[in-house]
Amino acid sequence: MKILALIPARMGSSRFPGKPMALILGKPMIGHVYERVAKSEILSMTAVATCDQEIYDYIVSIGGVAVMTADTYERASDRCAEALLKIETTHNVKYDIVVMVQGDEPMTHPNMIAEAVKPMIEDPSVQVTNLLGHIKSASEFEDRNCIKVVCDLNSNAMYFSREPIPTKSKVSEVPMGKQVCIIPFRRDYLIEYTKLEPTPLEIVESIDMMRILEHGMKVRMVSTIYDTQAVDTPSDLLRVERLMQNMND
Numbered sequence: 001m002k003i004l005a006l007i008p009a010r011m012g013s014s015r016f017p018g019k020p021m022a023l024i025l026g027k028p029m030i031g032h033v034y035e036r037v038a039k040s041e042i043l044s045m046t047a048v049a050t051c052d053q054e055i056y057d058y059i060v061s062i063g064g065v066a067v068m069t070a071d072t073y074e075r076a077s078d079r080c081a082e083a084l085l086k087i088e089t090t091h092n093v094k095y096d097i098v099v100m101v102q103g104d105e106p107m108t109h110p111n112m113i114a115e116a117v118k119p120m121i122e123d124p125s126v127q128v129t130n131l132l133g134h135i136k137s138a139s140e141f142e143d144r145n146c147i148k149v150v151c152d153l154n155s156n157a158m159y160f161s162r163e164p165i166p167t168k169s170k171v172s173e174v175p176m177g178k179q180v181c182i183i184p185f186r187r188d189y190l191i192e193y194t195k196l197e198p199t200p201l202e203i204v205e206s207i208d209m210m211r212i213l214e215h216g217m218k219v220r221m222v223s224t225i226y227d228t229q230a231v232d233t234p235s236d237l238l239r240v241e242r243l244m245q246n247m248n249d
Contacts (some may be wrong), residue, residue, distance in 0.1 A: 001096040003117065003184075005037050005046040006083050008076035009055050009103030015145070016233055018209070020055050020103050024241050029231060030055060032106035032244075034064050040113035044095070048103070049083035074198075076100060077185075077208045081194040084187070086225055095187050102181035106240060107228040107247070115224050116182045127189040130157065130209060132221040133228060135176035141168065145232035147179040148219060157219040160207045179209070180228055 009020040009030050017020070020030040028153045030048065036045040048059045050069035059066035067083040080100050088094055097120060099113055101209050112131060132149065135141050141148070144162040152158050159165060164175055183191065199214035209219050 001121065002044045002131060003097045003099060004041055004084065004087065004095040005040065005043050005099045005101055006035055006080040007037060007046070007048045007101050007103050008083075009033075009048055009050050010078045010079075011052045011054060016231070016237075018053075019231065019237075020050075020052075021058065022231075022237055024106055024237065028132065029106050029237075030058065030103050031062060033101065033103050033108060034059060034062070036106070036108045036110060037101050037113065038064070039110035042117060043099070044093075045087070045091075047083065047087060049079050051079075075202075075208045075211075075249055076102060077183075077190065078194050081190050082203075084190065089138075090114050095154075097184050098190050099141055099182065099184040102230070104231045105181055105228060106231065107226075107244060108182065109226045109228075112180070112182050112224055112226055112228075116222055116228075117184050119220050119222055120184055120186065126218070127221050128183065128185045128193075128209075128212060129201070129220045129222050130181035131182045131224045132180045133180040135178050138168075140178070141176050145230075145236075147205075149177050149179050151177065151221050155221050157209065157213060157221050159213065160209050161205055162207075176211060179207075180224055181230065182224075183209070200206065 011018050013019045021028045047065040049069050056066040067086050069079050069082045073079045116131050140146050141164050148165045149160045150158045150166045158179050199211050202210035231237050
């Protein structure tokens with residue numbers, strides 16, 4: 001199978017402007033993400049999808065692949081769809097699976113790509129998957145930057161929210177799952193996603209996957225064995241830098 005990893009990144013984050021180029025251990029965060037994702041052996045290509053020349057120029061400077069996209073997108077998935085079509089046209093290839101990896105996941109382990117894609121390889125009916133992490137503290141459970149998710153008995157997502165779900169009255173008793181933004185789509189399904197109308201809860205929660213659920217389709221959640229920390233704020237950046245100092249891979 002031909003598998004493409006796309007890393008959407010933009011400088012205009014409302015919570016942390018310039019975030020992709022913020023330094024972690026002396027290297028821009030987007031560089032860490034790109035290099036770690038590109039180590040995955042199941043990928044045919046890794047590229048950054050961006051609307052910012054600064055990010056584009058940096059990725060090219062380290063020998064990477066970058067694609068310029070429109071600056072009008074609200075959702076990373078829509079940005080990735082444009083980048084996919086541009087790459088396919090330029091390289092005269094058609095991919096089977098597109099793995100979206102958010103540009104604020106610098107602790108991504110290369111094996112996480114294989115974890116996320118495995119259900120799609122084993123079951124042709126699975127159209128989109130999303131890695132699932134475990135929330136380890138009440139403070140993270142309360143953090144709006146941490147996207148919580150609850151699943152059904154078949155590991156399909158029932159709802160994503162920035163609020164504590166399923167309940168914060170019994171934190172010690174409920175499974176606290178969080179979205180890890182490594183999200184593979186089947187190629188044609190990603191194109192179909194972009195044609196769906198944005199949905200009310202997608203807009204309210206500002207979460208791409210809600211568009212799929214609200215249109216009555218499924219997102220298969222896949223537990224990861226790896227611990228990661230996304231960077232949403234400058235304080236997250238400092239925390240991740242401390243964690244990455246002790247990483248061996």
